[in-house]
Amino acid sequence: MASILFHTLIILLLSLPITLTQHHPLDPLTPSEFNKVRTIIKGSTLGSAKNLTFQYVGLDDPDKPTLLSWLANHNNTNPPPRRAFVIARASRQTHEIVVDLSDGSIISDHIYTGFGYPLQTFEEQIAANALPFKYTPFVESVKKRGVDIDEVVCESYSVGWFGYEGKQRRVTKVLCFYRGGTDNIYVLPLEGITLVVDYDEMKIVEYSDRLRPPVPNPAGTDYRASKQKPPFGPKTKPVTVVQPNGRSFKINGHMIRWANWDFHLAFDVRAGPVISLASIYDSDKGQHRRVLYRGHVSELFVPYMDPTEEWYYKTFFDAGEYGFGLSAVSLEPFTDCPANAVFMDGYYAGQDGEPVKTSNVFCVFERSAGEVAWRHTELGIPNKVIREVRPEVSLVVRMVSTVGNYDYVVDWEFKQSGSIKVGVGLTGILEVKGVPFTHTDQITENVYGTLLAENTVGVHHDHFLTYYLDLDVDGDHNSFVKAKLQTERVTDGSSPRKSYWRVVKDTAKTEAEARVQLGLDPADLLVVNPNKKTHVGNTVGYRLLAGSFARSLLSDDDYPQIRAAYTKYQVLVTPYNRSEKWAGGTYTDQSRGDDNLAIWNRRNRAIENTDIVLWYTMGFHHVPYQEDFPVMPTLSGAFELRPSNFFERNPILKTKPPKSVHFPNCTRT
Ligand SMILES: *[C@@H]1O[C@H](CO)[C@@H](O)[C@H](O)[C@H]1NC(C)=O
Ligand SMILES: *[C@@H]1O[C@H](CO)[C@@H](O)[C@H](O)[C@H]1NC(C)=O
Ligand SMILES: *[C@@H]1O[C@H](CO)[C@@H](O)[C@H](O)[C@H]1NC(C)=O
Ligand SMILES: [Cu+2]
Numbered sequence: 001m002a003s004i005l006f007h008t009l010i011i012l013l014l015s016l017p018i019t020l021t022q023h024h025p026l027d028p029l030t031p032s033e034f035n036k037v038r039t040i041i042k043g044s045t046l047g048s049a050k051n052l053t054f055q056y057v058g059l060d061d062p063d064k065p066t067l068l069s070w071l072a073n074h075n076n077t078n079p080p081p082r083r084a085f086v087i088a089r090a091s092r093q094t095h096e097i098v099v100d101l102s103d104g105s106i107i108s109d110h111i112y113t114g115f116g117y118p119l120q121t122f123e124e125q126i127a128a129n130a131l132p133f134k135y136t137p138f139v140e141s142v143k144k145r146g147v148d149i150d151e152v153v154c155e156s157y158s159v160g161w162f163g164y165e166g167k168q169r170r171v172t173k174v175l176c177f178y179r180g181g182t183d184n185i186y187v188l189p190l191e192g193i194t195l196v197v198d199y200d201e202m203k204i205v206e207y208s209d210r211l212r213p214p215v216p217n218p219a220g221t222d223y224r225a226s227k228q229k230p231p232f233g234p235k236t237k238p239v240t241v242v243q244p245n246g247r248s249f250k251i252n253g254h255m256i257r258w259a260n261w262d263f264h265l266a267f268d269v270r271a272g273p274v275i276s277l278a279s280i281y282d283s284d285k286g287q288h289r290r291v292l293y294r295g296h297v298s299e300l301f302v303p304y305m306d307p308t309e310e311w312y313y314k315t316f317f318d319a320g321e322y323g324f325g326l327s328a329v330s331l332e333p334f335t336d337c338p339a340n341a342v343f344m345d346g347y348y349a350g351q352d353g354e355p356v357k358t359s360n361v362f363c364v365f366e367r368s369a370g371e372v373a374w375r376h377t378e379l380g381i382p383n384k385v386i387r388e389v390r391p392e393v394s395l396v397v398r399m400v401s402t403v404g405n406y407d408y409v410v411d412w413e414f415k416q417s418g419s420i421k422v423g424v425g426l427t428g429i430l431e432v433k434g435v436p437f438t439h440t441d442q443i444t445e446n447v448y449g450t451l452l453a454e455n456t457v458g459v460h461h462d463h464f465l466t467y468y469l470d471l472d473v474d475g476d477h478n479s480f481v482k483a484k485l486q487t488e489r490v491t492d493g494s495s496p497r498k499s500y501w502r503v504v505k506d507t508a509k510t511e512a513e514a515r516v517q518l519g520l521d522p523a524d525l526l527v528v529n530p531n532k533k534t535h536v537g538n539t540v541g542y543r544l545l546a547g548s549f550a551r552s553l554l555s556d557d558d559y560p561q562i563r564a565a566y567t568k569y570q571v572l573v574t575p576y577n578r579s580e581k582w583a584g585g586t587y588t589d590q591s592r593g594d595d596n597l598a599i600w601n602r603r604n605r606a607i608e609n610t611d612i613v614l615w616y617t618m619g620f621h622h623v624p625y626q627e628d629f630p631v632m633p634t635l636s637g638a639f640e641l642r643p644s645n646f647f648e649r650n651p652i653l654k655t656k657p658p659k660s661v662h663f664p665n666c667t668r669t
Helices: 002-020 031-042 064-072 122-134 136-144 318-322 559-563 597-601
Strands: 053-059 083-090 093-100 106-112 152-157 171-178 193-198 203-209 249-252 255-258 261-268 272-282 287-303 315-317 342-349 355-367 372-378 386-391 394-403 406-415 420-428 432-434 449-453 456-459 461-471 479-489 499-507 523-533 539-545 571-575 612-622 632-644
Touching: 031 053, 031 083, 031 093, 031 342, 031 355, 053 261, 053 342, 122 136, 122 152, 122 171, 122 193, 122 203, 136 193, 136 203, 249 355, 255 394, 261 287, 261 342, 261 355, 272 394, 272 406, 287 318, 287 406, 287 420, 287 559, 315 318, 315 559, 318 394, 420 461, 420 612, 432 449, 461 632, 479 612, 571 597, 612 632
Parallel strands: none
Antiparallel strands: 053 083, 083 093, 093 106, 152 171, 171 193, 193 203, 249 255, 255 261, 261 272, 272 287, 287 315, 287 461, 342 355, 355 394, 372 386, 394 406, 406 420, 420 632, 432 456, 449 456, 461 612, 479 499, 479 523, 523 539, 539 632, 571 612
């Protein structure tokens, strides 16, 4: 009797947390779920395989129709089964494993035999980076450069693919740097030394020391405030944001609710922030209307423009090779995010499958930065002045990913006007090349960049951030419309004018018709719901306001370009397909361009009045300038998804402006 009671109690206790903390089906895996995945896989036949490593562990998100129908009948049905997707390496093979978290079973374990490799783990990079120090030729090379080996650190660089046809080993290149008392390692390269490490063997398989330009002088390369010496620049007085009545947003698990917006925020080790189920409350209709089913960074392609032996392979895919989320750093209150921010942690699986926490991986804050949401002063009425101003307040979700030398500040900003503004700030340290030159006068050969300091060239490169944007504008049946602005001639003498422009709308029927190269031909690019109209008959939609864009200038037959062929277009549209998420392909490291967004898009599928995904590639051509050295001031880019005949009128017409905050007569300086 007693023992049965005792058992019942235990069962109750065990089941309590599950019933109390009901997951949203899109919530990222929890630490205990990561542990569960690890235990299940280690307990399977894979557990006894040689060198089992976890390269990717994340939520296997439920199929969209399943999730949508669950959402529609919220309380009546069980949530879709919770599953994890795992990419593991074992005995030199890549396994794709789906684990059912409710019954602890392995649903599938498939060996991937195609080209390309999964994300690199931190642990294997660290192990590779340690190898040179026990390798005599390297120690000798360092000595020859007159550098103290205790002051040297090494970093791993993905090798890309350059036309080799056979099976390529899973390798990384390792390059080394001098700390030089300033710790600005990336501007102090030991140029010319390249090691190749086989990840499976975890040993050095190639070594070269070809050139020996001097290691740049560390003087002036330190960027730490504590190390700066006078003369100092001007100092400004403190600035902060205060919210005397508290914040206006609520975070419930991973659901965030603010003003008219509602969305789910998850962390993924490959993508970083994943925004899902963003919907906006329409006060005219008295309901939430769907806008974005899922949005995240899909890939970040960074090719360098130096074809020489030491540099040609530097054509990185930061999300697919290094993990944009894996590279995320803990945000610091008051500096990375304003005083009114709240922070969220993220978890991923380490190489051994155990959960690793990145604390403060996201911050969420209301931005009130002195912008105007709308205004008007009416001076046209005699003896009367009407003035109405609505200061802009928006909600920002931020993550910072530091992929080696570069820091990317990624923002998702939700505006009460219905806009979603997606911003990125590029900062951090340039990737520089050591050269023998100390003045531009000495340079007689192509150095593929800008001489930034003595012996230091900042190499030309690009950044292409490709966003996955599964818009569901007021439902999931959408179309892509190009509203082209075309010059019309007036030829019948009916007007003193000879020309004007008008809008010619084109609904893309197939993927090919939706490919866009942005340039000087003006067009509004819209995702519309052809089944929904406003009262006056316009089709409801959202339009893409492209901000920073660039087209890859590499030739189409260049290997990095084959791998990132989708960067020839800034906008692509595909029909929704759950397995097409990663623009660079699932296996991006050493990929060969046989599985990526460009390939899927070539199928030229129908995309009219169906569930579609918009892919936008934000781009920057980066010619370095001296001001980018020794640390680069933030270079910002953004694009916006803006309601376009979605609402009946300005949705913030009836939004009451927040009360002004008056500071007491403050004497602090
Ligand atoms: C589900 O139940 C909760 C609480 O019982 C209620 O507030 C909510 O409106 C319900 N949702 C739906 C879609 O029925
Ligand atoms: C396991 O890893 C070690 C080095 O860490 C390596 O020497 C060995 O070859 C690997 N075995 C297999 C089957 O990959
Ligand atoms: C979904 O995408 C995958 C990968 O591109 C492809 O193999 C599959 O055929 C697609 N499914 C459909 C229904 O198009
Ligand atoms: Cu750059």
